Amino acid sequence: MKTFQVVPEICMLSTVDEFLKEFAPGENDLVFASRGTQKRHLGGKLGAATVIDYREYGQGEPTDLMVEGIVAALGGKTYDRVFAIGGGTILDVAKLFALEQLSPVTDLYQKKFPAKKAHPLILVPTTCGTGSEVTNISILELTKLGTKMGLADAALYADQAVLVPELLKGLPDRVFGASAIDALIHSVESYTSPKSTPFSRTFSLRAMDAIIAGFLAIEKDGLAAREARQGTFLLASTYAGIAFGNAGCAAVHALSYPLGAAQHVPHGEANAVMFAAVYEAYKKKRYDGRLAELMQHITTLLGTSEDDAFPQLMALLDKILPKKPLAGYGVKEADLKDYTDIVMTKQGRLMANNYVELTEDDVLGIYQKLYHQS
CATH class of the missing domain: 1.20.1090.10 (Dehydroquinate synthase-like - alpha domain)
Structure with a gap:
């Protein structure tokens, strides 16, 4: 049997200000956004949200070490919604933080424990490539295994995928x-x-x-x-x-x-x-x-x-x-x-x-x- 589905609600907005007004990230939210995205588009507009720049935890595309570093930095902090505003790397990493448990992340990708969603997830792409905002897949380099692997699970779907063309301005x-x-x-x-x-x-x-x-x-x-x-x-x-x-x-x-x-x-x-x-x-x-x-x-x-x-x-x-x-x-x-x-x-x-x-x-x-x- 072949099936077809589109799970996330897709929201189309023109500007970043419209997005911020509609979704209003705040004190009890976790927001993934690079320093560059914050500077260009979000400066001073995320209120008291906890903001994570994954670049502080490693360079290049996402790895298990980056994810474990963020887990350690959060130190068990609780949050309500998870936002990701960025390219595929940021979206893929943020998906994991909507789960009830994500560490040890290598065990998660090898399905040694189940992926269970615990937080609403809002994904906002700033590139025009990965499509991660509408998929149930997260790709990581697993350094212990020496390769990239994908985890595909319904728990990784966004609740809302938000398309804001203004965020593509200035891409190298x-x-x-x-x-x-x-x-x-x-x-x-x-x-x-x-x-x-x-x-x-x-x-x-x-x-x-x-x-x-x-x-x-x-x-x-x-x-x-x-x-x-x-x-x-x-x-x-x-x-x-x-x-x-x-x-x-x-x-x-x-x-x-x-x-x-x-x-x-x-x-x-x-x-x-x-x-x-x-x-x-x-x-x-x-x-x-x-x-x-x-x-x-x-x-x-x-x-x-x-x-x-x-x-x-x-x-x-x-x-x-x-x-x-x-x-x-x-x-x-x-x-x-x-x-x-x-x-x-x-x-x-x-x-x-x-x-x-x-x-x-x-x-x-x-x-x-x-x-x-x-």
């Missing part, structure tokens, strides 16, 4: 590029997932159409086009989040996690590195069904031939976010077998959503190709 180019490409890959992987439904594919296509059209406009008109479409990019990210929240992501994400964990490559960039090679591997094994439909759709969007569609798409993505071969990120050839082992043993949740089965040799072959490419 690389942050925008990595997040928007991440959303595009969410839309593509969820479209070809065996768990997709007509409902999820509708959201996949709407996200795909908006993001690719936006990238083409940026290629033509630069930053002005991006700023004019920030609300569209934010909405597309949420569409993609709804799609992959129902149908799942697959090998692109699975293969990106060891790279992100070991070399601290931003999540969206790591996905961009893996994207073309994974879909080329699918295509060699079986080119039909949803995969053929996907390629035909991209062909139409780009106005090119089917043979040129995917190479042309990747060239477009490289203009939005230039990427490097694996060696350029500090990966050693000896690491490739270790990465493959991690994918095959730790990422079964994602690999189950592949368009066709990828064996251990297939995964190693993808890594080797990406290592040696110029």
